[in-house]
Amino acid sequence: MLPQVFASGLSAGSIYALMALALVITYKTTEVPNFAQGDMAMVSAFIAYMFLTDFETGFIFAFGAALVFAFLLGVGFEGLLLRRMRKPTHLNLIIMTLGFTLALFGFAGWKWGADQRQFPFPVSANEVIRFGSVSISTLSVATILIAGILMLLVFAFFRFTKLGVAMQATQQDPIAARINGVPARAVVGLTFGISSVIGTVAALLTAPLITLDPTLMWDALLKGFAAAVLGGLNTPVGAVLGGYLLGVIENLFGAYVSVEFKSVVAFLIIVIVLWFRPSGLFGRHHERKV
């Protein structure tokens, strides 16, 4: 039973880890928890759906279009809304992301209706592969692989490319980065674009598992935040580990305690972490100077 639980946990955790990573890289750059992350990804998934069903394109083209759209949406959100605020206080920034998410939610409902739709996907959630005693769907295998590879690519990008290092520099200290010749504004926009793409990959992997409707990413958004709090809001690696950990804990809870209340686990984890280790398992606490 236990290996099976871990396999399901790993597959669910991959999606939480992607969402957590997407949230953390923008949070590190701007100190804004982007509550629109989920619905930006949801709308992008609908774009893929539109290409697949209305225009009848292939998967590669449709998913590519969705990712390009997601990138532009992220860059646009930062450049046209977040940056243009009159008083960019923390409160106003958070409220802006919430207003944007509500508008996106309404837009998706208006354009595509609230019905639950089957999302076509190259691999199926019903086809099962067996590894010894563990049986796992091909969709789960694909999810684990795609999410893992994407996250490795993102970390490699941050570590080994000039642009990635510039992004890290901007996260640590925007003014110092600018003095050293980093175009900090463009980098912040780019960060939102990349973050939106990562979130959209999570949405494209979630949609075939459940069904596609405007509430697609509500749950994943909460899980992403819970994972980020668990691992540490300031540490991308910690947040990703938090995502996998959350997936496993949740499935353990589902297997041994209660399936019905599985979704409450994320909330409990947030509260418990805030009580005992607010900086997260892998994060370091830093005091803000006046």
Next chain:
Amino acid sequence: MIEPIRDHYEDIQLFTARGSWIKLVLLLVVLVSLPLLLPGYRVFTLNYMAVFVIVGLGMNVLVGYTGQVSLGHAGFLAIGAYTMVLLMTRLAVPFPFALVMAGFVSALFGFLLGLPALRLAGPYLAIATLGFGLAVTQIIGHSALFGGHMGLVVPDATVGPFPLSGDVSKYYVIVGITFVLALGVRNLSVTRVGRAFRAIRDSEIAAATMGVDVAYYKTLSFAVSAALTGVAGGLLALMTGFISPGVFTFTLSLMFLAMVVFGGLGSITGAVLGSIVMGYLNLEMDAFQELPVLGPALESFSERFMSTVGLPNFGWVVTGMLIVFTILIEPQGLYGLWIRALDTMKRSKNADAELSRPGSGAD
């Protein structure tokens, strides 16, 4: 650019404006006579808006005064509603007492949630409340005690010997409570506690330096806000006669936030106005289609580019855009616009006085 008012003395001035007693009495007369003038079905709408106003007052204490965000106030609304209904059906508690308990239980949950989340600076409260709101509907939806997804029927309520049967009798109860709570919040805002709240909003560090116990007051403000929302939940149950987890969604929580942002953060008048507008919008999501010229235009636009089945969702787009544009253009909302208009008037008056004074150099 004219900075909107953030000065405490100017805030106080607004509250102690002369003639406010006359305005209060006038407002009372209007409120008492409204249900007699309007057709019956409109009274239901009024009740709904009054419930939203109470939530708006609560959100104003939290967001407007203390500068914290909650994404889970629909959860407190649910806790209030279910507490009241369960006390009335299971323990036969009379309605007024059950309503007070709804506020208390909601405040208790607010306190328990605020305690860990508010010790820390940062977005932790917003994240915790996001989880809280979703968890509450999950638990309600899966528990037999709460009627699961099927919901609960609200029993008939009586106040002393008087049964609350029609919309009109409920109106007087709901609006009476709303009025008293609004006065209470107004008074709270000029006490030591209210000042502490606003000191925290303007700068946590400065407030702490002045001896304000930041974590305590933040938690207190969250509990007060939850209590008000709990009472609103009880009244919502009273007026609709039926509650189910489908009512208390994440989008409703965002709607609550939209009310105070649109109305004007930190202003009671603003919160009330914003709540009335948004309450109406929430109840009459299809009101746009019935507008004279815009309605048909919207319908044909939907048919060509969007979808007609999804048209009711247009209200969410409007609500979201209202938040976005309020924050972009005038972060103080309607109240900020009003203050700016007053300010401009005052300036032009001063300029006139300056001109008419002999030898002022204007010639």
